[in-house]
Amino acid sequence: MKADNIRKSDLGGLSMVAANGNENPNIEDKHDVLRSTQTVIHKALEKLGYPDEVFELLKExxxxxxxxxxxxxxxxxxxxxxxxxxxxxxxxxxxxxxxxxxxxxxxxxxxxxxxxxxxxxxxxxxxxxxxxxxxxxxxxxxxxxxxxxxxxxxxxxxxxxxxxxxxxxxxxxxxxxxxxxxxxxxxxxxxxxxxPGFITGKPLVLGGSHGRESATAKGVTICIREAAKKKGIELEGARVVVQGFGNAGSYLAKFMHDAGAKIIGISDAYGALHNPDGLDVDYLLDRRDSFGTVTKLFNNTITNKELLELDCEILVPAAIENQITEENAHNIRAGIVVEAANGPTTLEATEILTKRGILLVPDVLASAGGVTVSYFEWVQNNQGYYWTEEEVEDKLEKVMVKSFDSIYDTAETRRVDMRLAAYMVGVRKMAEASRFRGWI
Ligand SMILES: NC(=O)C1=CN([C@@H]2O[C@H](COP(=O)(O)OP(=O)(O)OC[C@H]3O[C@@H](n4cnc5c(N)ncnc54)[C@H](O)[C@@H]3O)[C@@H](O)[C@H]2O)C=CC1
Ligand SMILES: O=C(O)CCC(=O)C(=O)O
Incomplete structure (x- = not known):
């Protein structure tokens, strides 16, 4: 059976029936990240012409x-x-x-x-x-x-x-x-x-890699730079809003600040800070705790919801899932949304943002710097020979630029949004490997 014949029920009733059997999926079901990712995998496989059994294998x-x-x-x-x-x-x-x-x-x-x-x-x-x-x-x-x-x-x-x-x-x-x-x-x-090769993201003295701690943010920064070039946005002076001030968000704010951008909003799980003239990023980095909390130190906070709707050039969700939904996608005022977090934008919101001409760089591309340097860490552990920070950064830069270009080009040539393009690129290797192994 061809991918376009895949039954709706194979997708867990994505269009009509919720996982809990309800005819009217409630909000939680609508924002079910497993079902959303299955929907896009299904579309990607369809575009690539893979048969039904590939979806059966990859949906869980x-x-x-x-x-x-x-x-x-x-x-x-x-x-x-x-x-x-x-x-x-x-x-x-x-x-x-x-x-x-x-x-x-x-x-x-x-x-x-x-x-x-x-x-x-x-x-x-x-x-x-x-x-x-x-x-x-x-x-x-x-x-x-x-x-x-x-x-x-x-x-x-x-x-x-x-x-x-x-x-x-x-x-x-x-x-x-x-x-x-x-x-x-x-x-x-x-x-x-x-x-040491059992796990990555270790301290340097236990076989960690230079650059792993900042790698996710570094990869996001590279994607922002490449996306800004496509949209003709100058990074110097660009207004940036970052949701989440943990590992991904805090380094990102620092890198963008160092690149000359103006960080006008940041947030954590408890609230958000906004200053149209730019926040003092170094001060905030100094004061944040190990869970990425900093807003508790201030009285004049805004909500995470308000933060996402701030007027800016670049918006980076770097916290948790389902933050940009059909409820607020119409109010997003950024020209570029780059997903440092996994799953921060629902599929409905992706469609709305794309229709509005906002360039959305999806999580599976934008946040891949972390796993890339984790791979470098594992390679170094396996060979027992360690690289300098410059070597790591140089290799990461090449990987991220190549990946960004390939997905941007796929989106252009196949006339799909960046998320679907990324899924098309990402799914192919495991589908092919599964086929060569004789699994499908
Ligand atoms: N750490 C890594 O290497 C990678 C992280 N990511 C993704 O980036 C996102 C952030 O991860 P990390 O920075 O590592 O986590 P973290 O634990 O270092 O920081 C999380 C941040 O999000 C905030 N937060 C938590 N719940 C929130 C809520 N309900 N509303 C607003 N803010 C909230 C926290 O206060 C904190 O500032 C996650 O989606 C994660 O999966 C993606 C790739 C790699
Ligand atoms: O560094 C890794 O191996 C994984 C990072 C991660 O969990 C992610 O990219 O979401």
Whole structure:
């Protein structure tokens, strides 16, 4: 059966019936990131002429592990946390992707995040498939030692399916190099070998790579620069708004500030700051905490919703999913939206922004700098020979520019938006690898 004959029911009833069986999908269903990514994969495969079985293979992860992690809390009680690890497709190579610690982590979200990782790895041409992990927890309410016990417990729980040649985790929302270090240590104990290649985003002294901490933002900065050239926007003096002030958002604000742009708005989970004359980025960087929180220090804040609608040239969502929806897409005033976050714009909003002539650089391209330098870290760990920061930056620059160009050209020649173009580029390698392996 051809891709254009794929039944609507194969997409989980994307058009009419929600996953919960409702005829009228509620807002949560409409913003179901797994179903949205399946819709675009379906379209991409259709455009590329792949048969139905390719969609059947790629619409869900090959493997999904749910684990219970008992953790002794500091007060002596035991709390049992739920964790997930999804491995989307390992036809190309081991799976790769971050681990998220967040109270709103769900199984569906982790599945979608693993699919996005496969697409990213295809886009920047890494020898990986996509994986992703998550633990339902709020690290902001946990002590240092509780976090250590949770991180080690998670690795023990998933140890059978991960490893340097199977599935290689990394940081994501509310996880950092310290958590990667505990996880690497725990895995090394289980493996009875020092195994730096088990995980990336480690501290430099444990085999981390130069440039990994800032890599996601560096990749986004390169995409902004390339997109600005296409739109004839001068970066010097351009007004930039960044949602999220964590790993991705804070480095991004710094890089854009250093490039001469004016950062007029930033936000965190608690609110947003706005100054039309430009915020003092260095001061904010100095004052933010390890969870990317800074707005609590100020009284005159605005909301995240107001932030997204500020008048600016460049808008960078760098926090969480479903921030630009059909409700606010008409009010976005930026000329370019570059997605540092995974899944910040719904499909309806993508359509609205594209129709309005706003250039949207999608997550699977824009945020691929992180996994690219993670790959460099893994290569360095495997060969035991380490590169300078300049070498890493030079290689990242080449990868990102090439990937941006290939997706921009695909969008132009196939007359599709950048998101669909990115999916078309990203899905091809894993589809071909699955075919050569004889899976489809
Ligand atoms: N860290 C990495 O290497 C990569 C991260 N990403 C994506 O970038 C996004 C941000 O990740 P990181 O910067 O690593 O996380 P982080 O944990 O360092 O920072 C997250 C930021 O988002 C804010 N935030 C959380 N919930 C929010 C909400 N409901 N509304 C507004 N802001 C909120 C936090 O306050 C914080 O400022 C995520 O979508 C992540 O998946 C993508 C590629 C790689
Ligand atoms: O660095 C990595 O391996 C994965 C980063 C990640 O989780 C992401 O790109 O969403």
């Amino acid at each position: 992860p090959l493997r999904m592990m749910t684990v219970k992690i008992p953790v002794r809390m500091d007060d002596g009680s035991v709390k049992v946390f739920t964790g997930y690890r999804a491995q989307h497709n390992d036809a190309v190579g081991p799976t790769k992707g971050g681990i998220r610690f967040h109270p709103n982590v769900t199984e569906k979200e982790v599945k979608a995040l693993s699919i996005w990782m496969s697409l990213k790895c295809g886009i920047v041409d890494l020898p990986y498939g996509g994986g992703k992990g998550g633990i339902v927890c709020d690290p902001r309410d946990m002590s240092f030692r509780e976090l250590e016990r949770l991180s080690r417990g998670y690795v023990r729980a998933i140890s059978q399916i991960v490893g340097p040649t199977k599935d290689i985790p990394a940081p994501d929302v509310f996880t950092n190099s310290q958590i990667m270090a505990w996880m690497m240590d725990e895995y090394s104990r289980i493996d009875e070998f020092n195994s």
